[in-house]
Amino acid sequence: MTDPNTRRYMVVKNFIKQGIEDGSWAEHKRVPSENELVETCGVSRMTARRALDELTEEGILYRAQGRGTFVAPKKLHSPMLEIRNIADEVKQRGNEYSNELILLQKEHCPIHLLHYFDLEEGEDIFHSIMVHKENNKPIQIEQRYVNPKAAPDYLKQNFNEMTPNVYLSEVAPLTQAEHQIEAKEADPFMRVTLKLQEHEPVLSIDRTTWSKDLLVSYCQLFHPASRFKLTGRFTTEHQLTEL
Amino acid sequence: MTDPNTRRYMVVKNFIKQGIEDGSWAEHKRVPSENELVETCGVSRMTARRALDELTEEGILYRAQGRGTFVAPKKLHSPMLEIRNIADEVKQRGNEYSNELILLQKEHCPIHLLHYFDLEEGEDIFHSIMVHKENNKPIQIEQRYVNPKAAPDYLKQNFNEMTPNVYLSEVAPLTQAEHQIEAKEADPFMRVTLKLQEHEPVLSIDRTTWSKDLLVSYCQLFHPASRFKLTGRFTTEHQLTEL
DNA sequence: TAGTTCAACTTGTATATACAACTTAGCATA
DNA sequence: TATGCTAAGTTGTATATACAAGTTGAACTA
Structure with a gap:
């Protein structure tokens, strides 16, 4: 069993x-x-x-x-974990989970992220882009920058076995996370990948995670906003700047 | 027993x-x-x-x-929690804020909410629906159920002076809030009120707030997802279940 | 007709039992 | 010494049973 x-x-x-x-x-x-x-x-x-x-x-x-x-008519309390593991979620629905790795490399940290990751210009950072699929249908694009100090072996992982999210939470246990949710227009890559209609917006979730005081990962998740029902649960205990 | x-x-x-x-x-x-x-x-x-x-x-x-x-290790509790109100936000952008009260009444608590509000069947609850406007253009629909135990004078308020959110945070200081963000189809009322195009999704934010252990309010906020750029920022504290 | 009682059904609490799955420490063996 | 196994203790799953407590509708009674 x-x-x-x-x-x-x-x-x-x-x-x-x-x-x-x-x-x-x-x-x-x-x-x-x-x-x-x-x-x-x-x-x-x-x-x-x-x-x-x-x-x-x-x-x-x-x-x-x-x-x-x-x-019950509408979930007051979401059954989801605070940070969802998309693979588990798909499997829980009885569907098949798969993903496609678009990019996985070491590169110079983008300038606008230097400050957050506490890096100097020219220092390297890990960068990955992948597409998560449910029954072979793309449901989420994940772009992620990972701090080498927090997960030095990130590039060696096999993300078919374990999603980046799960891997990172193992090597650098989460202590804090920050989310920014936004509905915005899809760019051409998203439109093709997620098979969006013209002018169909995407729901974007920016997630920054820390382990103790170390910024582990900055991650953007994109979902089709109209065709899928996306829920997330956030328990706020510090500050919330709204709309 | x-x-x-x-x-x-x-x-x-x-x-x-x-x-x-x-x-x-x-x-x-x-x-x-x-x-x-x-x-x-x-x-x-x-x-x-x-x-x-x-x-x-x-x-x-x-x-x-x-x-x-x-x-389990104790959860951290931060007494300060700020939920900024939409009126300030609009004014800060240099625009004019106004609102329209659609409904404000006492009614029997819907059965599916009884458990959350700790009420018996037939007991009353406050229910309000209002539309928030920026430069007279509707930008948000707010539906709210309020616990009479937490805010007995809710019906007597003048919400032109003070939004429900602000009033409630005065009479029942927030200690906890939970949000659920979802992109979904608009119903006819939303479509008319927010002047949405056919099949245009709305961004829905469900917010449940507590004052100590008392559930104060269950509130749904609806925004047009495509025409406005909506950002929310959430800081989450995570508790580890396995150590 | 109006009110009461009751039977049937529901969820709620509580017990006793059995076995599966997992962890650990200590023992036996190579 | 190092390895592997076992026994004891723990939580996890599953069943059968009993009675308490709340709801509903139908039958009965005044």
Whole structure:
């Protein structure tokens, strides 16, 4: 039972999530009761209950004693991690994850980033560009500058095994992150890569991450803004400059 | 068993929380195992487990299979949290700010929000919808549910003087906020109000705010995603679950 | 008709049990 | 010494069972 998806309560969770996704149960509609799931899924009530409990905790369902369990209209609490791992997310949807490495090299640090990475002009930095795919369809472009001091072996990694995000969080555990979200026009590369229509905007997420006081990575993520539903969760504890 | 604190798993939770508070178990120290709690608290293992599970979910403990359950390091709490208001932002750009109140009323709390606001069915909540304008051009739709316990005089306010955001932060100082950013299709109301083109997406920001442990407000902000350049900046503190 | 009771269904709490999966320390062996 | 194995302890998953507590609608009664 190494694959999480073979676990019985995961089967039930996916069964419910699937039903919500394909419209079997609309918002505020009752999903099968615990006892009904015992019948249809062939699990014990406690297992069915665990599935419903977790989905409730994730904000996907809500429950009312004596009445039933219902589909929540909009997630108040996102089930996602604070920094999402796109590979896991794709797999969690039951789809196939793959990626394509466009660029991976050492280069002189761009001038406008020298200050952030605490580098002198002419010093090197790692630069990668990759495309993340779901069922072979491009869903995200990732451009990333990585601090050699924080991840000296970045260039040697095989990013089919492990996304840059996961690798970096292993070699330089996150202590702080800053995000900037922006909707903007796509450039020609994005338009071709993400198969965008004319004038279709992209949702851009700039993410800067630190490990202790060391700036580890500056990363830009681009998604099609209209065709995909993109959610992120941010718990702010310092400062938020808004709009 | 009407008092939640008489429930067995709550007894165990309080026992653990108490021990952490009075210093019996320091950060990263092991707390009693499930079987030890069976002995000392006189509950079944599943009940002890539920207590530890919930405390883990709350970020108070972390668990490692085969090793034990440990006290998680404390989250950093910064009392200062700034959410700048849109009126100031517009004025800072040298433009004229105005708004239009679409709806301001008391209504029964929607069922799916009862749990979050800690209300019973039939209890009332405040609901407002307004449009923020820059040079008389709509730039943001704000829909907001407000907890009457946190801001009992919300309905009496004149929101030309002070935006809901500013008013709320005065009567119930923010201690925590959570955001969810999403690009999605506009509904007809948004399309008309924000003068959107066909199929033009909106950038939606869901913001939930707390004052201490009290959920103050659940708010949705909608912006045209393509015509305006919208940037938000978020500083996140991450907690490590595995050490 | 209006109000009450009750049966059937729901979720909520609690226990007892079994086995799987993982970690660690100590022991046995090469 | 170094290596590998095992036993004991831990969390993780799953089942079966029982009763408590809240909801609903239908049958019953005044």
